[in-house]
Amino acid sequence: MGTVESTSTLTPSGRSITVSLPGWPGNIAGQHVDVRLTAPDGYQAVRSYSIASVGPAELVELAVDKLPTGEVSPYLVDDVQPGDMLELRGPLGGWFVWKPEQTGPVQLIAGGSGVVPLVSMVRSHTASGSDAPFRMLYSVRTPDDVFYREELAGSGVQVDYVYTRAVPAGWPTGPGRLTKDRLAASVFPVSETPAFFVCGPTAFVEAVATWLVELGYPAETIKTERFGG
Amino acid sequence: MTHLDGNVLAGPLSELFRADMTTATGRCAHCGDVSVLAEAVVYDAAPGWCVRCHVCDDVLMTLVQAGERLRVDLRGVTALEVG
Numbered sequence: 001m002g003t004v005e006s007t008s009t010l011t012p013s014g015r016s017i018t019v020s021l022p023g024w025p026g027n028i029a030g031q032h033v034d035v036r037l038t039a040p041d042g043y044q045a046v047r048s049y050s051i052a053s054v055g056p057a058e059l060v061e062l063a064v065d066k067l068p069t070g071e072v073s074p075y076l077v078d079d080v081q082p083g084d085m086l087e088l089r090g091p092l093g094g095w096f097v098w099k100p101e102q103t104g105p106v107q108l109i110a111g112g113s114g115v116v117p118l119v120s121m122v123r124s125h126t127a128s129g130s131d132a133p134f135r136m137l138y139s140v141r142t143p144d145d146v147f148y149r150e151e152l153a154g155s156g157v158q159v160d161y162v163y164t165r166a167v168p169a170g171w172p173t174g175p176g177r178l179t180k181d182r183l184a185a186s187v188f189p190v191s192e193t194p195a196f197f198v199c200g201p202t203a204f205v206e207a208v209a210t211w212l213v214e215l216g217y218p219a220e221t222i223k224t225e226r227f228g229g
Numbered sequence: 230m231t232h233l234d235g236n237v238l239a240g241p242l243s244e245l246f247r248a249d250m251t252t253a254t255g256r257c258a259h260c261g262d263v264s265v266l267a268e269a270v271v272y273d274a275a276p277g278w279c280v281r282c283h284v285c286d287d288v289l290m291t292l293v294q295a296g297e298r299l300r301v302d303l304r305g306v307t308a309l310e311v312g
Contacts, residue, residue, distance in 0.1 A: 034240035044296070048237050092239035094249035095267035202231045226234045228273070 004084045005059060011145050013066040014113065015077045016052065018059050019086055026056035029124035030097035030117045030197065030225075033062065033090030037072055047072040048227075050117035050199070051091065052148075054124045060088075063147055065113035067229075096197065096225045100128035104195055107187045108136040108157075109208055111200020114227065115140075115147050118197060122155050135160075135194075137186045139178045139204065142166040160186040178204075180211040190215070196222040201229030235269040238278065241292055242266075244299050248311040256308040259287035263308075 002019035010016050036046045047070075053061035066077040080086070098106060098121040106125075108118040115138055125134050139162040140146050152159050162178045163171065188194035196217065198208050205226045213219050235251055242250040251267040262284040269289055272279040277293035282305070289305040303309075 032236070032239070046240070046294075048240065089240050089243070092243065092249075093236050093251050093267075094239075095251040095265055096236050202233070223267075224234065225236045225267075226232070228231045228233055 002060070002086050002088050004080055004082050004086060006082055007080065010063060010147050011065070013077065014145070014147055015064055015066075017062045017064060017076060017080060017086075018053075019062065019088065021058055021060050021088065024058045024060060025091070027051050027054060027060070027091035027120075028094075028097045028099060029054045029120040031091040031093045031120075032117070033060070033088045033092060035062075035072060035076070036087040036089070037075060038087070045071040048092070049076075050120070050225075052116050052119050052123075054120045055127060063113065063116045063119070065147075096199070096223050098124060098195075098197065100124060100130050102195065103130075103132050105133040105188050105192050106135070107194040107196050108134065109183075109187070109196065109198040109200075110136065110138045110140075111204035111208075112140060112145070112229075113147065114198075114200030114204070114225070117199055117225065119148050119152070121197065122152065122157050125157070126155055133188070133192075133194075134158075135188060137162065137178075137183070139164060139200070142175075143168045162186075178208070180214070183208065183211050184215050187212075190217055193221065197225075198222065199225040200227070202226040203229070233271045233273060235266040235271055235280065237271055237273075238266060238269075238280065238292070241278070241294060241299060242301075245301060246311075250309075250311070253309050253311045255289060255306045255310075257282040257285060257287060257289060258305045258307045260285035 002021040005018045005020045008016045052063045064076045134157040136159045270281040280290045291302045293300045
């Protein structure tokens, strides 16, 4: 059980929630927690949320985007308040993770709130002083929907944005979905043998992974995490 | 119905196994493919999950969560390996 320490608004539908978890063993960048909510009648719902924070602290930051039809995310984004208790299980997952001892180039590819575990990788990269080349491609609906824009801008990691529904003033192109050509132009070349981490809605992740293989990147270098949608 | 992947099984399977099972490899009983569980195709079939091979789509396992009880049926996995 954790206690909500603080919350902050990230976007119109997104919120950062920091939970105090005494005894938390720390987490690796990319891991997640399962959040379990129990209704007064005993009905339970469990959902997985990526951890935005990284390292040994007993304060764990989650970043949640509200799914209007969701059973758990509306509560986390609209209702939960500092002092409330949350039932968490974690840290979970050892596959979709980046560790500072990995020295090769890393290409992060995010769809929407799929950026959250990738933000934790950027934070781990910064905190560890890693000199592994990092690059991010971030597909998002509108400029207002970007999570952690200022932090990413200050991280030293090159971030390429793709806006699917609305673009900032002065943006050179109109809104549109990521294409294979745009993907090819925005990621490390095959010759640099990057490791890929792709996270987002299932359809986005599978399109990107398919294109990457077609572009000549070995399938075993592409790690994916789908959150449905 | 959209699907997820084996990363989502880390929590439920932690109730049964000590090691992280998303990095465990499993062999599909139907086609023989050996892959990490994180790459399996997972359908959320509340109150549980149906886990399918990402190569041949045959059922690897099903999980049913009822309150504090978890039942795992490993019908389509002939070998699990961790470490």
